[in-house]
């Protein structure tokens with residue numbers, strides 16, 4: 511049987527991690543891997559998480575099965591953080607715990623395939639490399655359109671309007687809620703309003719991927735675009751990840767939420783989510799969601815978590831400011847949000863930056879701004895200049 515299989519390419523980022531660790535240069539800079547890094551280059555367990563784990567160790571008295579929907583207290587405690595406290599919308603939302611944001615996207619994709627096999631998902635590119643494969647493997651056709659001009663570091667909004675105008679009623683539109691991966695370029699408030707109007711006019715279903723809430727401008731600000739869209743449309747899906755904003759990556763913590771104005775349809779859709787979860791993973795892993803629940807159930811731990819998240823956010827934006835200040839042609843980096851920016855450079859330049867200057871980034875030119883220190887900005891600019899990707903830095 512296995513002789514029929516074709517070899518699949520290895521993850522290029524994993525090879526990059528290995529190469530970085532093997533590099534003896536003291537001044538090397540790792541802008542490659544997509545996780546938060548602190549001043550020491552570590553991806554630490556957050557203090558709130560450690561305290562919640564301690565609490566769980568002392569109080570958890572059973573590991574019995576919870577069911578395909580996972581920990582619903584966790585799912586419900588997140589709702590006001592994502593959708594806004596005290597809003598009517600909260601009654602029009604159901605959710606289920608998933609293995610990370612990836613599990614939420616997969617489950618959402620399968621729900622689309624089950625509900626409307628003819629639906630396509632409209633995906634602006636570049637995007638997170640796993641988006642299109644997740645939808646395709648769930649048998650949902652992907653209609654992709656290039657919507658960011660990396661040379662200009664700008665959204666080509668006319669392309670977005672054109673794409674959504676050619677979509678068919680019932681098609682799904684994937685939107686990064688904040689902190690776009692890989693570009694860091696989010697829609698402006700005006701553009702979000704235009705998108706909301708188009709979704710309503712064309713009867714399209716938004717599928718919002720919210721994987722970095724709190725790492726752009728703050729928890730509330732980063733949720734505003736999603737809330738604006740959800741207020742406008744009749745139906746929507748939200749894939750949520752706690753893996754970045756709680757630093758829980760390998761614990762696989764996420765949730766899929768469905769929004770509908772029709773309570774009967776919402777309830778039916780909810781049963782479909784549960785049965786799809788059942789055949790995929792039966793039940794999601796508990797530990798990470800239990801940590802998030804323990805944090806959100808405690809005012810004290812919630813405060814600690816929010817403070818830590820703000821510090822992480824401030825560090826990333828500080829690095830953005832340092833790089834932007836180091837060269838006028840990099841000023842755009844300060845205007846972008848989240849962990850990533852994507853330079854318009856060739857893979858040969860990316861290789862030269864790594865080999866000659868010890869500056870590591872993804873082969874696409876995507877940089878993780880959390881991987882640097884403000885003091886690295888000068889070296890990064892010098893290297894980009896040496897490789898012909900920037901004019902001479904000002905004296």
Ligand SMILES: Cc1ncc(COP(=O)(O)O)c(C=O)c1O
Nearest residue numbers: 610611612638691719721751753
């Ligand atoms: C835009 C985006 N969505 C979803 C995910 C998936 O997150 P998780 O690790 O929770 O599966 C990622 C992870 O990098 C991402 O960048």
